[in-house]
Amino acid sequence: MNRTSNLGEAIDRLTRLETDGHRVLSLYLSLDPSDFPNLRERHMELDALLDELERSHAAEEQGSHAERLALRGGIERVREFFTDAELAVPSARGLAIFCSTPIELFDVVSLPRGVPDAAVLDARPFIEPLVELAAPERWCVLAISRRTSRILRGAREHLVEVDSVLDDVRGRHSQGGRSQGRYQRGIETEVDEHIRSACSNLYERFKGARFERLLIASPSELRHRVEHELHPDLSQRLAGHFEIDVERASAEEIRTRALPVIEADESRRERETLDRLEEGLAPNGHGATGLDEVLGLLAEARVQTLLFAHGFTAPGFACPQCGRLSVGALACPADGTTPEPVEDVIERAIELALRQSAEVLAVRHHPDALAQRGSIAALLRY
C-alpha cells in the first residue's frame, strides 16, 4: 500500500501507472466534518458509494468473469481499509483511493479539502479531482508584525504553520522628551533588521521547498517595507496582502482571511490565461478551441496550457495501440487501429497533457469564457 498527502507525487505516479489492461477503481470520499460529522454518517456514505458502484457494474454483460472478480476483490479491499479508526479522526478533509487487485495497486491519497464523492471503474485512474486540488496547492503566507514573523504553507483549504519567530525588538515607547526622536529611530532600525531577517529566512525555506504564490499578512504600515525586502524570486510570486493581528490570530483565522485574496488571485490568473487564449485565436495565433481540435493538438504534443470548464466531461474514443484520443470512432490516423469508447475523454486529455508537462487549468471563476468555445481550449507551444 502506498500512502501520501503529496498530490503532485500522487498525480505523477498515477499518470505513469501501467495497468496491463486491468481496470482501476478510483474512489473519492469526503471527510469534511461539516458534511459528515460523525463516524456513522461516514460509514453510510462509504456504503452508499460502494453499493452504487456494485449495482452499476452488476448489470454489465460485457465484463469478463475475471473482471467481475477483480471488482469484487477491490471493493472488499476498500471495505477492509476503512476501519472505524481510519474514519474516526480524519487527518485530511477527504481521501482518494486507487485500487486494482490484479496489479496489486492500493494507493491512498489524503486530500487537503473535500471533493464530491465519486466511485469510478475505468481503464485509467480518475485523477481530475486530484489535479484540481493540486493546481492551487502551493501557497505561502508570511505573517509579520514589528516583532513577530510566522510562515504558513499549504493549500487554500489547509494552511499549516511551519515557522514562528519572535524577535527582540523593544516595545514602542510613549515616553516624551528630547531623546524620543532618536530612540524611535533606533527602534525603527531594529524593526528593519527584523523584517530583513524574516524575508531572508523565508527565502531560505523557499529554496528548500518551493511554493507558487505568496501572501503578506501584516499591519498596513509595514506592507511596503516587507515587499521591499523580498528576494526577486519571491516578489514575482507575490499575490496580495491582508491585515491581521499577527501575534494573536490562529492559523485558521489567517487562512480564513487569506481565502478571498487567494480566490481573487486565482481569478486574475485565469483571466490572464483566457486573454492570452483570445489573442491566440487570431489568425496564425497559438490558440485553439473545441474538443476535436484540442485532442488533435494533444496527439501532436503541441499543447502548452490545457484549459477546460470546471466539471466538464465528454464521452469519446481512445486508440488502444497508441493512446490517441478522438471525438469520433474513425480508425486511428497514426496506426489504423479501431478506437475504443471511453466514458470521459476530458479526464484522458488531462492525463495526456500532464504527461507532456503541459499546464492544466480548470476554469472556475470565468465559466462563460469557455462556454462559447466548446468548454475546452489550448494554448500551443508552437
Ligand SMILES: [Zn+2]
Ligand atoms: Zn493509434
